[in-house]
Amino acid sequence: MELSEEWERHAREWLAWTQPEHQDGFWTTTGPMLRSLLPPPEGVALDVGCGEGRGGRLLIEAGHRVVGVDTSPTLVRAARDGAPPEPVAIASAAALPVRSASVPLVLASMSLLDIEPLDAAIAEIARVLQPRGVLCAAILHPFLSALDPDELEDGSLSLRWRYLDHQPYADRYERDGLAMTFTSVHRPLSTYLSLLFAAGFVLTQLLEAGTGPFPWCLGLRAELQRPPGVHA
Numbered sequence: 034m035e036l037s038e039e040w041e042r043h044a045r046e047w048l049a050w051t052q053p054e055h056q057d058g059f060w061t062t063t064g065p066m067l068r069s070l071l072p073p074p075e076g077v078a079l080d081v082g083c084g085e086g087r088g089g090r091l092l093i094e095a096g097h098r099v100v101g102v103d104t105s106p107t108l109v110r111a112a113r114d115g116a117p118p119e120p121v122a123i124a125s126a127a128a129l130p131v132r133s134a135s136v137p138l139v140l141a142s143m144s145l146l147d148i149e150p151l152d153a154a155i156a157e158i159a160r161v162l163q164p165r166g167v168l169c170a171a172i173l174h175p176f177l178s179a180l181d182p183d184e185l186e187d188g189s190l191s192l193r194w195r196y197l198d199h200q201p202y203a204d205r206y207e208r209d210g211l212a213m214t215f216t217s218v219h220r221p222l223s224t225y226l227s228l229l230f231a232a233g234f235v236l237t238q239l240l241e242a243g244t245g246p247f248p249w250c251l252g253l254r255a256e257l258q259r260p261p262g263v264h265a
Contacts, residue, residue: 048085049211058250077098081140134166139161149218165258171251180193237255
């Protein structure tokens, strides 16, 4: 299962799913969480896995200048045509078309769980960030992605695989007459943090949010303390 191909295949569904009137979790939880993690505007921010551009528009509303990257041609066109438009390039997070140490901020809004190989993407994010640059990211809470969604609908908590396993998955949901297939990879929190630490990041903030009995969204802010490949 190639994640980038799956997201392009379901891009039209995603564009309908993400309209503000449907009030999915970005508008109520992910967006406000990311907004609280952002540093003051400085230079040009990079929106990695920008999708149709709503994370980039959040940055623009906060006063940042933004450039996005995504692998889906359909979503890239939507970001470019958005209001306001976001400058976007078609590119993999594992091979960013950006100069080393050139951006002060990287945003990854619900995109890291959709990226393979993640270690290469984290290394690339570290490469393009300036010293003391900041990564602000939100992911589906790993506790939630380990649970069986069918059982969860019935109010039961049942693991569909071991929490510590890495497991690709495709979950299909319906809401307001819409349907969307989410194709991602379950990874434990330790995987994300270990890759960040290995790339020279220090975690400075970690947030959990959700209106149910347990959080469904996890946000983090990490600061690049040393260039990639430089050991303390």
